[in-house]
Amino acid sequence: SQKIEQNSEALNIQEGKTATLTCNYTNYSPAYLQWYRQDPGRGPVFLLLIRENEKEKRKERLKVTFDTTLKQSLFHITASQPADSATYLCALGDKIIFGKGTRLHILP
Amino acid sequence: NAGVTQTPKFQVLKTGQSMTLQCAQDMNHEYMSWYRQDPGMGLRLIHYSVGAGITDQGEVPNGYNVSRSTTEDFPLRLLSAAPSQTSVYFCASSRAGGWPYNEQFFGPGTRLTVL
Numbered sequence A: 001s002q003k004i005e006q007n008s009e010a011l012n013i014q015e016g017k018t019a020t021l022t023c024n025y026t027n028y029s030p031a032y033l034q035w036y037r038q039d040p041g042r043g044p045v046f047l048l049l050i051r052e053n054e055k056e057k058r059k060e061r062l063k064v065t066f067d068t069t070l071k072q073s074l075f076h077i078t079a080s081q082p083a084d085s086a087t088y089l090c091a092l093g094d095k096i097i098f099g100k101g102t103r104l105h106i107l108p
Numbered sequence B: 001n002a003g004v005t006q007t008p009k010f011q012v013l014k015t016g017q018s019m020t021l022q023c024a025q026d027m028n029h030e031y032m033s034w035y036r037q038d039p040g041m042g043l044r045l046i047h048y049s050v051g052a053g054i055t056d057q058g059e060v061p062n063g064y065n066v067s068r069s070t071t072e073d074f075p076l077r078l079l080s081a082a083p084s085q086t087s088v089y090f091c092a093s094s095r096a097g098g099w100p101y102n103e104q105f106f107g108p109g110t111r112l113t114v115l
Helices: none
Strands: A003-006 A011-014 A019-026 A032-038 A045-051 A056-059 A062-067 A072-077 A086-092 A102-107 B004-007 B010-013 B019-025 B031-038 B042-051 B054-057 B064-066 B076-078 B087-094 B110-114
Touching: A003 A086, A011 A019, A019 A086, A019 A102, A032 A062, A032 A072, A045 A056, A045 A062, A072 A086, A086 B042, B004 B087, B010 B019, B019 B031, B019 B087, B042 B064
Parallel strands: A011 A102, B010 B110
Antiparallel strands: A003 A019, A019 A072, A032 A045, A032 A086, A056 A062, A062 A072, A086 A102, B004 B019, B019 B076, B031 B042, B031 B087, B042 B054, B064 B076, B087 B110
């Protein structure tokens, strides 16, 4: 069955540095992959969609890469700020599967 | 636009009771879906709809019913609540074509406790 793995450990990054989050998947070859942000007590908010033929996609301080050979997507936040602290989810699949998310803490 | 709205925000049920979680969107989206989110399990798809009158099952449909009589509304029914259905429930909508081509807009969630 399709499976997604995100680092379940919280990630602590110093303000101003680049945060890099990983999404690995198995038993599937998705044509699309999406990233969402979720704050405590709220619903997820869409950030970026990347297609399999797009190796990289950027939106302001966000960058997503998609390596279909490694079956991996990386999510980068450059010049990180405390307001970037949240849980980040990746999602893919025929009927959508979400990863469990990685909690990101940006330390001032 | 209000976006995706869900009611109630919180609910406590006793085992065996029934209830309906309401979801509405004012963006004229054709695609709507229901998820549950449990600690350590992530978001899991319960049911989804690609348009009025059309519904289908997701990953964890057992114990839940849905119907889609209008574009705007997509209620989720628990016929006989069980403690295993204690969770946070999210409704989402997206434009025609839905997943995975379009972004999903999520509601604020309903926190349900079944005693």
